[in-house]
Amino acid sequence: MKGAWRAADIRAAEKALMAKLPEGTLMQRAAAGLARRCAGLLHDRFGGVYGRRVLVLAGSGDNGGDAMYAGAALARRGADVRVIRLSDRIHGASYKALVAAGGRPAPAPHGHLDLVVDGIVGIGGRGALRERAAAVVAEAVRARAEDGGAPVVVAVDVPSGVEVDTGDVPDPAAAVRADVTVTFGALKPAHVVGAAAVHSGLVDLVDIGLAGYLVTRPAVEVPDHSDIAGWWPSHASTDDKYTRGVVGLATGSDGYPGAALLSVAGALAGPTGYVRYAGTAQESVRERFPSVVTTDSVGAAGRAQAWVCGCGLGTDERAVGELRAVLATPVPVILDADALTLIADGSMAQPLRERRAATVITPHDREFARIAGAEPGADRVEAALRLAAQMNAVVLLKGDRTVVAAPDGSAFANPTGSAALATAGTGDVLAGLLGSLLAGGLPAPRAAVAAAYVHGLAGRLAAEKGPTTAVDVAAELREAVTLATR
Ligand SMILES: NC(=O)C1=CN([C@@H]2O[C@H](COP(=O)(O)OP(=O)(O)OC[C@H]3O[C@@H](n4cnc5c(N)ncnc54)[C@H](O)[C@@H]3O)[C@@H](O)[C@H]2O)[C@@H](O)CC1
């Protein structure tokens, strides 16, 4: 698990570390790491640094300092480095070092460009790029590299123009879109949540010695394969179909039988040995998945260790009754889609409050708005945490980087998101998989994080093969589980 910290926490850690080091050490470490990464990128794409055309965009703060020191290092290796000063006041020592190494000031981007280094603002940045900076960035990225392609864009610490602490991008046209972001000391929320995570491109973390100095809890955490593999319920040789957990699905309706099938497909890819389906799509479920035990209602179904409720369930009287039945069970429950619509008017507040087992809700932004009264807004992590605390439920807020927030204040961002998942029915698959993980005994926050992770991988696998539907995502789940858990 990697943590991401907000700017104030990073600054406090840097201050404590800096007090123990000669002045300028941290910037030198940052710049050296940045120069190394830039040289590596030039080498990979153009075969070397010598003669490559590099444009450094320098703003007023230390972010510009990092960029110009790195520019100096590249100039010493023979790159043709220009710098555009985007403020009257720029970091003096690094500018002198750049000029001494052969770098030259430029008024505007000119000619071909192989590498653009964004040192406009770092963790001191607020809001969108100012007009001139935005215009210069737009012009620079329109330039051509020597090989005819677009220049490589490297953001220093964070892409300029994004909100570091929230991952919001107030104006996408006035924010850098990086191929690679070279960041220092620790990740920041902008690298892992919201549109800023997309603007960050690949994130490359340079160690500047900060680790022991970050004493606060991270704002958000990011899982990797080893977390998922470590959490995934393993099967003991003594297990039978019941000990691995039974997941129940109260999904689908006459109007939406497909949602039942997709949620069942998701559940079957999880670790449980037994899937119960309760609803009107019994027949199609049995036909398509003979291993699933079906009934027409939650009341008629046997016991389960977790219930999934809502995907395609509808919002009629029958749906209300099924939701009530699920909420009354003493086991973890996932509320998705129509179940979220049904709880939005507050009529289920009491059964929700009375629950002792975990409740997980899986809203997209509009569903979130129905429940919370407003869309998540700029700070998706804070918004999800607020709703989690208010409802005493784990909130899985869907998005390109899905956020999972728990009532205990912990928050996670899923790194495997994919645009391929923005298609009808993928949420049903996710809910089923999540149900299986809960029934398999994972604590709710981990089950939500692991489900989002594997579901994202499945989306990526499906997208590699062509245009993606929810059926394709479900079909890739098995391979995604194997990938994530080995
Ligand atoms: N503090 C440290 O110990 C270290 C800092 N480092 C670098 O220093 C950076 C932070 O430096 P600073 O604190 O000087 O802050 P920045 O370099 O992020 O710049 C902030 C300045 O930019 C201006 N600004 C803010 N928003 C703007 C906008 N939208 N458009 C134009 N100008 C804007 C403000 O006037 C502010 O003074 C880090 O991101 C990192 O790159 C690294 O050298 C590692 C060590």
Ligand SMILES: [K+]
């Ligand atoms: K930057």
